[in-house]
Amino acid sequence: MELKYINKYRNIFLGISLLMLAGYPGKSSGGNYVVLQDTIAPIIGYNIKSSAAAVSSISGDVMNTHATDNLSNALGGLLAGVQAQQKGGEPGSDGSTLLIRGFRTLSNGVNTPLVLIDNAPGDYTFLDPNEIETVQILKDAAATAIYGQRGANGVILVTTKRGKEGPLTLKVNAQFGLQHLTGLPEFLNSAEYAQLYNEARYNEGDKYPFYSQEDIYKYADQTGDNIYTHPSVDYLDQFLKSLAPIQRYSLNFYGGSQFVKYNILLGVMNQGGFYEYAVRDSKYSTNASSTRYNMRTNLDINITRKLNLMFNISGQMVRNKSPYGGTSQIWSTLMHELPNAYPIFTPSGNLGGTSTNFNNPVGLMSRSGYREVNDRNIQAMMEATQQLDFITDGLSVTASAAYHGFNTYGYQKRQEYAVFSVNDFLEETQYGLDKPLQDGTDLSNDMDYTVSAWGALNYNRKWGKHSLQAVAMAYLDKNYPPKYSPYSNLNFGLAVDYNWMGRYFLSGSLSYSGNDDFAPGERFGTFYAIAAAWALDKETFFRNDVVDRLKLRLSYGLTGNNRNSCGERYLYQTQYATGGGYPFGNSFSNVAGTVERRAGNPYYTWEKARQFNVGMDMEFMKKFSLTFDYFTDRRFDILTSPGGRLADIFGGNLSLSNIGKVNSWGIESVLGYNDQFGGVKLNVELNASFSTNKVIENGEVYGLSPNQRGIGKPGYGEWGLKAIGFFYDEDDIKNSVPQGFGDYKPGDIKYADLNDDGIVDGQDVTRLGGTGIPNLFTSANFKIEYKGVDLGFQLVGLFNRMVYVPFEFHNGIPEGGKLAKGAYERWAYYTDASGNLVDTRNTAKYPRLLTTKSTNNTQNSTMTWRKADFIRIKNIELGYTLPAHLSKKIGMQSLRIYANAYNPGLLYDRLKIGDPEYPGACIWSYGKTAIYSIGTTISF
Secondary structure, three states: OOHHHHHHHHHHHHHHHHHOOOOOOOOOHHHOOEOOOOOOOOEOOOOOEOOOOOEEEEEHHHHOOOOOOOOHHHHOOOOOOEEEEEOOOOOOOOOEEEEEOOOOOOOHHHOOOEEEEOOEEOOOOOOOHHHEEEEEEEOOHHHHHHHHHHOOOOEEEEEEOOOOOEEEEEEEEEEEEEEEEEOOOOEOOHHHHHHHHHHHHHHOOOOOOOOOHHHHHHHHOOOOOHHHHOOOOOHHHHHEOOOEEEEEEEEEEEEEOOOEEEEEEEEEEEEOOOEOOOOEOOOOEOOOEEEEEEEEEEEEEEOOOOEEEEEEEEEEEEEEEEEOOOHHHHHHHHHHOOOOOOOOEOOOOOEEOOOOOOOOHHHHHHOOEEEEEEEEEEEEEEEEEEEOOOOOOOEEEEEEEEEEEEEEEEEEEEOEOOEEEEOOOOOEEEEOOOEOOOOOEEEEEEEEEEEEEEEEEEEEEEEOOEEEEEEEEEEEEEEEOOOOOOEEEEEEEEEEEEEEOOOEEEEEEEEEEEEOOOOOOOOEEEEEEEEEEEEHHHOOOOOOOOEEEEEEEEEEEEEEEOOOOOOOOOOOOOEEEEEEEEEEOOOOEEEEEEEEEEEOOOOOOOEEEEEEEEEEEEEEOOOEEEEEEEEEEEEEEEEEOOHHHOOHHHOOOEOOEEEEEEEEEEEEEEEEEEEEEOOEEEEEEEEEEEEEEEEEEOOOOOOOOOOOOOOOOOOOOEEEEOEEEEOOOHHHHHOOOOEOOOOOOOOOEEEOOOOOOOOEOHHHOEEEEOEOOOOEEEEEEEEEEEOOEEEEEEEEEEEOOEEEOOHHHOOOHHHOOOOEHHHHHEOOEEEOOOOOEEEOOOOOOEOOOOOOOOOOOOOOEOOOEEEOOEEEEEEEEEEEEOOHHHHHHOOOOEEEEEEEEEEEEEEEEOOOOOOOOOOOHHHHOOOEEEEEEEEEEEEO
8 A cells, every 4th residue: 555545544544543432342253353241240350240340351262363372462453452562573482562551650660461360370471372261351440459469550361261061072273384574674785885885984084985896896796706705695585584384283172061071272383483504403403493382171070069170280381492692693693794794605615704703694503503492381270169058049169279380491502613714815714613512501490480379258149130249359379489589479359249130330349468578567558449330221211223232331449569660679678788898997908898789668668550440331233332441540659769869978779769650541442343244244343542641750850851851751762862854064063053972074963952052962852752652552353254254354553652773774884784775865965986976965864874883873862763653464364164064074063274364564654664563673683573374173
């Protein structure tokens, strides 16, 4: 689609998105994307219902359509209020960062949601989607206050599949795909590089070119001896495959009787790597790859009619492989090694290199050795529920205990290789020695495990027009990390949910929650929520032929967040360490001793959030659904540094203090359309989540200028200068405000004097915008079915965000690297060797080329941090389901075949540099991937 048309209709698209409404659970029948929850009262964990909570849910079957190994990549765009960003594609490490309702505090590290699997701590990201019944996103206080000190950032609640009464059913899933790298830079060849390198030297005052015209001709003519004496290496084309395999297979057995039900899954996933020269030995591999095995057994046993037992045991074994040097070293070499640095192979077939450069990619990929990292994940859970009807109808008690263990074991073997330089006479000089694989060494052998238990007394009763559910519960978990003392969480909760005739709803929850990270006597706090809802469609005065369902919701409560941004524990304690010592004695010699490392904060406590939510769920005209949620989040007691408020005479280091405050608000929306005409079924869901925040207090220094103040601005984003172009010529420099960042000349970046003090310096630094975090996250999900054929696709859009643009995309020379195609968009004004005037002053997007790092041009600014709105085609799937009568004839219950494309392309890209979701993915680590796959699902 032409960019002009995207820009023309972009505002219309955003306007429609913002007018839509959020969190509508949708329907699971007819192939819809989102799962219909209990519209009266969805479960929010521990058997607790809440009639007015803001909850979104998705089924594992829907996530199964995304051809990705990590489930976090599938959640973004499927659920209102969930923002997901994927930063890389390395096998085994390609997950997305998730936020629920945006960024609501002062630090990235404390903004993550709580994750529970079947009410116990765990990691859902590497579960097989066939293990999952639903993933619920709990968003407001009505849903999360029961989680006490850990609920403020939202909760991801995963429920795994259980057995069903009926004969044994075998379900087979098989999916094979090919990955393709996306967002890679296009680098210049040696001849192009040499020409622009000469220009960079000219910009620095050199009168004579570094590369002669003869050199440039030889770089352009890659025949004969030139490939050795004047190489031009295309590192991405030569060392990265265009395609790499990914495959996933699973067997699922389920069934049972009225006494015992079972669900058993065995799965395997393998994701291959792109390294062209990797070793493929029967004993080891040096390609980047990941293999995961999933196993799960869920049992439900009715001991008696009143006593039910649930047993879950599951595990994942993950093996990640890479060359000895690691992923980052290889990708850094591919992205920075000069095309003319050395030939990859010498005339005699040796590896090329120099006395100071041994990073020949062939050597790194195939002759440096290998490493393996093995992860072992085990989860086990037992739960018993006893009906206590003999005491009173509707009374029951539940007790549960769980274990989650995570072990990482790493192993590596190193190998060394020689490199050879080649001179103009094709003579080779050796550096280093070829050595075989050396004895292996352990990378790690760490065990992290968590034990948890909870119990609840449940009362669920209906009488007449009344319905009441009450739960009193207690929860305890203890995490044992390697080499550190354990973490403990204890929570007591009470929740009540009442409705009258399914028309008026009232619910409330109370939690008394504690954590051992705080000072004795200060470890527990009280959290609460109250919520109400009104099913307006039940009222006789409102009933009409247009609105089928209308429910209004309202909630308010206090939740907590006990994570801290510094990663240290027991901040209430003063800490000491061995220091450099003190001058002592007549000679004032330095004597080692103990120094105060950090002064304790006796008032250290958890971050708190007062959350308000108002929402509406609506169905109308038998085809449409519309939901709206408006929320506010008032954070206080946020941990931040108080150093800005202290005089330097204090002379010590303080612990973080609970002085931060951030106010957030936002809306979420889903507009759904579900219809059937003739033999065609159509489902459309448009999803939008908007959120923003403002810092009320952050401990910064008093007296800052308005542009430098963090207070009053969003709590996320980079600080920097506002770039307003490039200096056109010397007269422009003379007539412009002076800049205090070293020397600058025509072609260098010009910055705005934001405080109007007559000089551009550090006082003009201001908040630039979100570091990849969007204010607006949108998606569109479509699915159409006709006579067994189904076509679905998903679009995801992120708007009002900024990302860092690495220098490697335009002028990587000062970074020790090469030049990309973007270098041609630099500022230039000179006469080339052919006598032609090169003048890009009016069209330049980047400053003049230089071979050394310019302090002026490398300041954080809107030149290095740029707007990166985009609309991505995230998923497309075409499938065919064989009619039931034909399936039965060939001995199957059902058969479906499909083709899928994950991340196949962009509809709109404002940045146009790399992958706009994270341009630096391939520069510093493994690049992002698109996946094209085919698969089948068969039930017997």
